Amino acid sequence: MFHKALWAYNWKHSKWPALLLLLIHLYYLPYDLFTRAQQQGKQLLDRLQTGDYYYDFYFYGSMHLLIQMAAIALLACSLLGWERTMRRTDALFSLPMPRKHIFWSKWLFGMTAVAACLLVSWASMWLVLTTTIHAQYQSFAPYHTYFLYCFIVLSAVFTLFMLAGALTGGLLAQGLLGMLFVSLPSLLMALITSVMQVHMSNGEQMWKLVHPWQKAADIMSVSAPLQEFAIQYNLAVGHTLFDTSMAPVQIDIPSPWLLSVPLLYSTVCALLAARLYERSRQEYSAEALLFPRLRPLVLVLAFLCCGLFGGTVSGLGSMASALSFYIGFTLFGMAGALCAARLLHWRFPRAAKQ
Numbered sequence: 001m002f003h004k005a006l007w008a009y010n011w012k013h014s015k016w017p018a019l020l021l022l023l024i025h026l027y028y029l030p031y032d033l034f035t036r037a038q039q040q041g042k043q044l045l046d047r048l049q050t051g052d053y054y055y056d057f058y059f060y061g062s063m064h065l066l067i068q069m070a071a072i073a074l075l076a077c078s079l080l081g082w083e084r085t086m087r088r089t090d091a092l093f094s095l096p097m098p099r100k101h102i103f104w105s106k107w108l109f110g111m112t113a114v115a116a117c118l119l120v121s122w123a124s125m126w127l128v129l130t131t132t133i134h135a136q137y138q139s140f141a142p143y144h145t146y147f148l149y150c151f152i153v154l155s156a157v158f159t160l161f162m163l164a165g166a167l168t169g170g171l172l173a174q175g176l177l178g179m180l181f182v183s184l185p186s187l188l189m190a191l192i193t194s195v196m197q198v199h200m201s202n203g204e205q206m207w208k209l210v211h212p213w214q215k216a217a218d219i220m221s222v223s224a225p226l227q228e229f230a231i232q233y234n235l236a237v238g239h240t241l242f243d244t245s246m247a248p249v250q251i252d253i254p255s256p257w258l259l260s261v262p263l264l265y266s267t268v269c270a271l272l273a274a275r276l277y278e279r280s281r282q283e284y285s286a287e288a289l290l291f292p293r294l295r296p297l298v299l300v301l302a303f304l305c306c307g308l309f310g311g312t313v314s315g316l317g318s319m320a321s322a323l324s325f326y327i328g329f330t331l332f333g334m335a336g337a338l339c340a341a342r343l344l345h346w347r348f349p350r351a352a353k354q
Contacts, residue, residue, distance in 0.1 A: 003097055003101065003105065005095065005097075006095075006097065006101070006102060006105035006106075007105060007109060009092070010079065010105060010106055010109040011109070013078060013079075013082070013083065013088070014075060014078040014079050014109065014110075014113075016078075017071070017074045017075040017077075017078045018075060018113040018117075020071055020074065021068075021071040021072065021074075021075055021113060021114070021117050022116070022117045022120060024064075024067060024068065024071050025068070025117045025118065025120070025121040026120070026121060026124060028063075028064040028067070028068075029064075029121045029124070029125055030121060030124035030125045030127070030128050033125055033128045033129060033132075033134065034128045034132065036057065036134075037128065037132035037133050037134050040055065040056075040057070040133050040134070041132070041133050044133065054234070054235065055137050055233055055234075055235040056233065056234055056235075057134070057137075057138070057231075057232070057233040057234075058230070058231070058232045058233070059146075059230070059231040059232075060229065060230050060231075061146060061149065061150070061225075061226030061227065061228070061229030061230070062223065062226055062227050062229070065153075065223055065226055068150075068154060069154070069157050069182065069223075072114065072154050072157045072158045072161065073157070073161050073175060073178055073179070075110055075113060075114075075158065076110060076158050076161035076162050076164075076165060076174070076178065077161065077165065077171050077174050077175055077178075079106045079109070079110060079162070079165070080106065080162065080165030080166065080174060080277075081165050081168065081170055081171035081172075081173070081174035081175065082171050084169055084170055084171070085170050085171045098278075099277060099278045100274055100277075100278050102277075103166070103273065103274045103277040103278065104274060106162070107159070107162055107270060107273075107274070110158050110162070111155055111158065114151065114154050114155060114158060115151060118147050118150060118151050118154075121147070122143070122144075122147045125140075125143060126140055126143075129143075137233060137235060138233065142231050142251050142253065143231075145229075145253050146226075146229060146231075149225045149226055149229060149254075149259065150226065152225065152259050152262050152263060152266075153222060153223055153225055153226050153262050155262070155266050156222045156261075156262035156263070156265040156266045156269075157182055157222055157223075159265060159266045159269045159270050159273070160178060160181040160182055160222065160265060160269055161174065161175075161178035161181075161182075162269070162270070162273050163178075163181065163269040163270075163272060163273040163276075164177035164178035164180075164181055165178070165273075166272075166273040166274075166276040166277040166280065166290075167276060167289065167290060167291065167294070168288060168289060168290065169287045169288060169289070169290050170288065173288045173289075182222055185217040185218075185220040185221050186217060186221060187305075188217065189213060189214060189217035191305070191308040191309065191312065192210070192213060193210050193213075193214075194308070194312035195308060195311070195312065195325075196209065196210055197312075219258065219261060220261060221261075222261070222262050222265055224254070224258045224261060224262075225254050225258040225259050225261075225262065226254075227254075228252055228254045229252065229253060229254055230250060230251070230252040231250075231251050231252075232249050232250040232251070233249055234249045235249070276290075276291070287344070287345075288343050288344055289344055295341075295344050298340055298344065299337050299340055299341060299344075302336045302337050302339070302340035303333040303334070303336055303337040304333065305336065306332045306333050306335065306336025306337070307328075307329040307330065307332050307333025307336065308329065309332060310328040310329055310331060310332020310333065310335075310336075311325040311326065311328040311329035311332070312325075312328075313328060313332075314327060314328025314329075
């Protein structure tokens with residue numbers, strides 16, 4: 001997995017997504033902090049004569065999480081799905097290295113890219129905070145925790161997309177399945193809540209049943225450690241413009257126990273993805289799913305998910321009833337299963353060899 005040739009291959013074909021990931025982190029973390037320092041400095045100069053100055057600052061862990069996850073998904077797809085779409089797996093598998101080493105080199109390359117991007121952003125943010133007006137009011141200590149949490153969360157997202165790439169035979173299929181893996185707890189909770197709304201008329205009783213499931217879904221979310229992370233300053237400085245004794249209004253750091261969920265995702269999914277990548281067969285590399293034995297499971301899941309969605313849509317109208325729910329469940333479930341069966345047997349077009 002530490003073969004120089006494999007790392008050179010991964011860098012050649014995934015350097016642009018890795019550099020894009022770095023630019024996104026630099027733009028949304030240190031550069032954003034710098035621009036807000038300029039704004040605070042301008043406000044200070046404008047109100048210097050009156051002494052009426054307020055230091056207002058906020059930072060949330062979920063502010064830029066979506067675009068960070070999108071960049072991570074692009075990096076993972078460039079490592080697995082893109083090479084299958086461009087028909088590069090034949091040359092890769094012809095190298096005198098086991099498939100297990102090939103996969104782990106890709107996984108380690110992605111993890112190294114994530115760590116390097118966050119490390120550069122961490123150093124840049126520290127430099128900006130200690131050399132601008134923020135240094136008069138803020139401490140950098142909470143940001144250490146943020147970058148640790150961010151690395152664990154983004155590593156789990158990357159591993160989930162790598163698992164999707166080990167199961168699928170193309171770029172598009174990997175992206176869609178990876179998004180499904182990442183958002184699965186929230187989607188399931190939304191479907192369960194909608195079904196309960198149709199079958200239960202007592203709102204208070206429904207909330208008592210749904211609330212524990214909602215908490216469990218929030219905890220099982222891969223982004224749970226960053227959802228409640230918050231740093232807020234709202235200081236009325238007054239005439240003492242640079243009073244370093246001021247305390248922040250609110251600093252919320254979620255419990256470290258929440259990190260166990262993304263760590264579990266990373267460990268289990270990485271081992272499973274390596275095993276699947278090692279056992280994948282080349283003759284199915286142009287199909288949406290690389291393992292035909294999983295097709296019945298996919299059809300059942302498509303029937304249930306589409307059926308629940310259809311039942312929810314048909315059961316929430318003005319003429320809502322349990323009968324309308326089950327009619328919608330059956331019709332949408334059958335349509336979803338048929339579409340899934342069609343997609344599973346459709347061979348994705350592949351680019352010419354390069």
